[in-house]
Amino acid sequence: MLNILIIGNGQCGNRILDSINRHALGRGKNCGKLARFYSTQRFKSHVETLALNTAINDLKEMKFTKAKDRIHIEHLHGVGANRNIGKQVFEAKKEIIMRQIEERGNFDLAFVITSASGGTGSSFTPLLVKEMKNRYNYPVYCLVVLPFREEGTLYLQNTAFSIQEIRQSGADGIILADNQYLKNIGGSIQEAYDGINDMIAERILFLLDALDSEMMMVTDLGDFQTVMSGGAGLATMGFFRADKEIPIKTAIQNSLSPLGLLFSTNVYEEASRAMIVIKGDRKYLSIDDISTEIEKLSGAVGHVFKGIIVRSGEYPQVLSVLTLESARELENLYSVAVQAINQEKAKKQRVEQGDELDKTFSQIEGLDPEY
Numbered sequence: 502m503l504n505i506l507i508i509g510n511g512q513c514g515n516r517i518l519d520s521i522n523r524h525a526l527g528r529g530k531n532c533g534k535l536a537r538f539y540s541t542q543r544f545k546s547h548v549e550t551l552a553l554n555t556a557i558n559d560l561k562e563m564k565f566t567k568a569k570d571r572i573h574i575e576h577l578h579g580v581g582a583n584r585n586i587g588k589q590v591f592e593a594k595k596e597i598i599m600r601q602i603e604e605r606g607n608f609d610l611a612f613v614i615t616s617a618s619g620g621t622g623s624s625f626t627p628l629l630v631k632e633m634k635n636r637y638n639y640p641v642y643c644l645v646v647l648p649f650r651e652e653g654t655l656y657l658q659n660t661a662f663s664i665q666e667i668r669q670s671g672a673d674g675i676i677l678a679d680n681q682y683l684k685n686i687g688g689s690i691q692e693a694y695d696g697i698n699d700m701i702a703e704r705i706l707f708l709l710d711a712l713d714s715e716m717m718m719v720t721d722l723g724d725f726q727t728v729m730s731g732g733a734g735l736a737t738m739g740f741f742r743a744d745k746e747i748p749i750k751t752a753i754q755n756s757l758s759p760l761g762l763l764f765s766t767n768v769y770e771e772a773s774r775a776m777i778v779i780k781g782d783r784k785y786l787s788i789d790d791i792s793t794e795i796e797k798l799s800g801a802v803g804h805v806f807k808g809i810i811v812r813s814g815e816y817p818q819v820l821s822v823l824t825l826e827s828a829r830e831l832e833n834l835y836s837v838a839v840q841a842i843n844q845e846k847a848k849k850q851r852v853e854q855g856d857e858l859d860k861t862f863s864q865i866e867g868l869d870p871e872y
């Protein structure tokens with residue numbers, strides 16, 4: 502049995518954590534089969550969840566995460582997307598935060614979930630991971646959500662710096678999920694968020710199941726660690742759930758296709774190592790077909806671990822975890838972020854030089870109001 506800690510930082514991290522807890526309790530769309538994570542034999546892991554936020558309203562919004570697991574780190578009404586303030590708050594409250602982790606015992610692995618672009622999560626995460634890696638021996642993986650590109654210059658610059666800092670924090674790997682890439686889910690912004698959060702929750706729960714299940718063909722924590730240590734420290738996940746009988750080859754391909762992935766990448770070009778876990782009734786799982794499809798992938802990317810979990814009566818589901826050697830989409834994001842940083846800098850200089858508004862105010866210098 503694995504002991505697993507999942508931390509959600511900031512609003513986005515809190516909401517994804519809440520979605521994980523909802524699915525784990527069997528209340529999500531398609532959750533009937535996942536069912537009661539904490540209690541059934543199927544999910545052997547012992548999972549502790551922890552939500553951290555400076556904004557109390559974000560914590561209050563959570564519906565499926567126990568009150569004792571929602572920790573308010575007091576600082577006015579949040580940090581207002583300012584990562585410098587976020588870092589100061591973390592340093593000031595570090596021991597309170599670390600005590601929360603300490604009290605939850607020892608773990609085999611931890612996930613820290615955050616957006617890259619906001620204030621609290623993006624500034625807490627690198628410092629928190631660094632602290633965890635200094636104090637504990639278990640691997641810490643971050644799941645980082647990238648912003649919609651039109652959300653503005655501050656979010657873009659936060660993204661560029663926070664990802665770099667998370668990489669330098671000692672994190673054992675960063676799994677990317679991209680709002681921009683996933684936004685075609687459609688509906689209102691809230692519906693899109695909910696849809697994206699569900700996608701992430703579903704993948705994380707499948708992964709935990711895969712790491713802690715008795716399998717016909719095994720993938721374990723060691724395999725996951727090997728996959729995550731490949732490539733450039735960045736990864737993403739894919740998933741496909743069949744709702745009718747389909748060839749297992751197609752199910753595997755779908756999990757690696759744009760429809761299944763959380764981040765835009767051509768896995769055959771950019772992936773470095775992979776883990777593919779297949780779950781379903783034995784009658785759908787032709788070992789020959791699975792092997793042929795996996796060999797195609799390993800021919801392109803290098804090593805691929807495969808796991809098979811037999812679940813009678815279930816249509817096939819496939820999870821893929823892929824570390825990336827290169828990430829063109831991230832390069833594009835950094836180019837836009839550099840423009841954003843320069844734009845902010847130029848704006849600040851103009852204000853400091855006081856060009857426009859000073860001229861405006863100077864017009865009344867030496868004058869008094871006349872009544």
Ligand code: GDP
Binds near residue numbers: 517649
């Ligand atoms: P923080 O609370 O200061 O850490 O800031 P947020 O977590 O709100 O960060 C803002 C970023 O998170 C923006 O890019 C939002 O698009 C994104 N975001 C906020 N809430 C959600 C959510 O529920 N789901 C997803 N996928 N993204 C979110």
